[in-house]
Amino acid sequence: MNSAMRPYFGRSSRLAVALGLLALSGLAARPALAEERAKDLFGAEKLPAAAAAQSIGFYSKGCFAGGVAIPMDGPTWEVMRPSRNRRWGHPAMIAVIEKLSRDAAADGWPGLLIGDISQPRGGPMLTGHASHQIGLDADIWLTPMPSRPLSIAQRESMSATLMVDEKTHLVKDALWKPQHTALLKRAASYPEVERILVNPGIKKKLCDTVKGDRTWLRKIRPFWGHDYHFHMRIGCQLGSPNCKAQEATPADDGCGKPLAWWFTEEPWRPNKNPDAPKARDVMTMANLPKECRAVLDAPGPASAEAATYHGGAIPVAVAEPEAPPLPATAASGTAGLPGTLNAFTSTPEVGVPVPRPRPPAH
Template sequence: MKSILQAAARLTGIAIAALAFSGLEPSGASADELAKNLFGSEKLPAMAAPQSIGFYSKGCFAGGVAIATDGPTWQAMRLSRNRRWGHPTMINLIEKFSRDATADGWPGLLIGDISQPRGGPMLTGHASHQIGLDADIWFTPMPDRRLSPTERENMSAVSMVNEKTHLVKDRLWTPAHTRLLQRAASYPEVERILVNPGIKKKLCDTVTGDRTWLRKIRPFWGHDYHFHVRIGCQPGSPGCKRQEATAAGDGCDKSLAWWFTEEPWRPNKNPDAPKARDKMTMASLPAACRAVLSAPNPVSEAAVTVGGMGSAVATAPAPAAPETDTVDVGAPPVPASAFAPTPIKRPPLPVAKPSSQNR
């Protein structure tokens, strides 16, 4: 069965890669159909070599895997959304992060949204999370028992920030929260971690010693209940659009002070305007995303689910090859660097002022 899955993944990967560079329009989904409806209805990933296509807020991905609902050091939340899917490097990183965080003294991760099985715009919620390289982690620690499916749907995360002052609630914030974010920022794959501006300020005011990792901590609206981990484009994804590099400094400067003026919090002048995901058609996405939609499914979700209680490891799609103009699906497997020891490395740098492209 494994060989059949991998052979199909290679063939589909070739087709998707060829489409990405041919400029041809695939058959199937109509160009004017709403992308969120098509991608939101997919229950399983595209069986192909792992490949992110497009940008974080306008794209899709193939060859995704799902993180198990329960692992020794994590639990997945909001299971009905079916958003436990991501690029294999993203899923591997979450597992490693959960183990390292537990070793640091955190009880375990509660995992929120990652991506839909094939990415793309979601029916509700996020503008990003479309190419399998974003993941939300709750600030609420994992309890010392397994949550029921009902609890996972209805349990609320705890906001760490006062909505009026935009400052952290000191009675809730602990040194363990700081260590958790520092650990997340330590991985070279991670390019950005989005947090509420109040949390960024708390870190700027309290972190001593090595502060280089603060460069990856980016202030943005929301993100008071959870933090958003974003990794960079991975090898084997030549159609993945990289995010602009961050600027020098730790971000504890005028770019942070802007968040504590009135400007960011002014009421929306047109609150009823449709969000980008609500009007994004298939024509808005890279052409290869239509091939991702028409790609075959794996035989079952179990065949592409990674991790879990014990030693369960999935039969995943073929691993990514080095980045080239075409995807060489016959290349030797590339080890997931997320499993390597956590290196000491200077993180990327933040921009002077946040925007939707550079958050």
């Protein structure tokens, strides 16, 4: 285990117990924040909650503790838009990203340009995504890493390549290479990865061109946007009893009627209420699981470097003695949530407005 990680994770057992007592006793700090917007509170956090790694809630309504950051640079990756401070995730998520970068390089992909993963403690983001809240989502650009290292300024300003024609919703054939297909196939091959969101045009391209083994295509799910990156999602991890799983993808390759729907007029009709607030913009702490209060108020590591992942293919947190999980208290604002949820089904009633049917971001 990297020595830089010991001060951070060595205290995890004591901190997890403290967080549990805090949540159980109802003494979580800042009780008056129940009506404050959760995105403002979580968006202001610069460092993770120093506790055992644990995802809490659902991908679009939750938080996480024990997050680690992927290094800004690796032999086969670079982090983009670093000023957003969204290079944090559950250790298992960061391990999968690093593994993908190595395997993809062996397959012929020059290296990954990594977009948003999560905020240090997850939760709703100030801008952009509805999901990415529990440390189990990551965006990977479909633009390969350049041969020369990018400067910080270039990482902030460089535009990704749009792979799909906005009018036809089809992939631009001149841009799509076999290496793109190989990259998505490699990501889908990992058992930890449950689904990969791509633009419908990219899904159609794969359906039309993939030969031989097509079983991995079931994990490739069409969704709005995602025309310059793909969204990789892993499942709930051990040690996260309050993580709500998403229902499994269908067993078929997804190239039939569900995909055909995306090439009708219905998905692209103008939004009848474009000014309606997004769920993240009105979500308060009362709408999140109660454990997220303790996560928000937990102490953090000494620095970002102290919580930067250096564990290779094995999550650092797994090598440590398992800390007691946060208590399984009832989740405020999530009563009645089913055990599994799906981004393609109606949003359950959870005390916040239902997101628009055609979200501009995921």
